[in-house]
Amino acid sequence: MTAADIIAELPRLSPAELAQVEAKLRELTAPSMRRGSNPPRMHSPRLAHPEQSKDFNKQIVELPANAKL
Numbered sequence: 411m412t413a414a415d416i417i418a419e420l421p422r423l424s425p426a427e428l429a430q431v432e433a434k435l436r437e438l439t440a441p442s443m444r445r446g447s448n449p450p451r452m453h454s455p456r457l458a459h460p461e462q463s464k465d466f467n468k469q470i471v472e473l474p475a476n477a478k479l
Contacts, residue, residue, distance in 0.1 A: 423431065457463060 420428070420431070
């Protein structure tokens with residue numbers, strides 16, 4: 411179902427169904443769910459042999475604010 415299909419169905423919903431849709435939209439757009447609200451996390455691979463860690467270089471790359479992850 412596309413966004414256009416969903417929008418086209420909205421006028422046909424009962425008030426109770428519209429309330430459910432509104433509640434779900436509020437839940438999905440809550441501050442805790444918004445991108446950028448969580449602090450950045452660093453991900454690193456786990457090595458089977460930790461002594462190999464000296465063979466790897468760490469690189470930190472800053473992504474633009476509009477980058478899709």
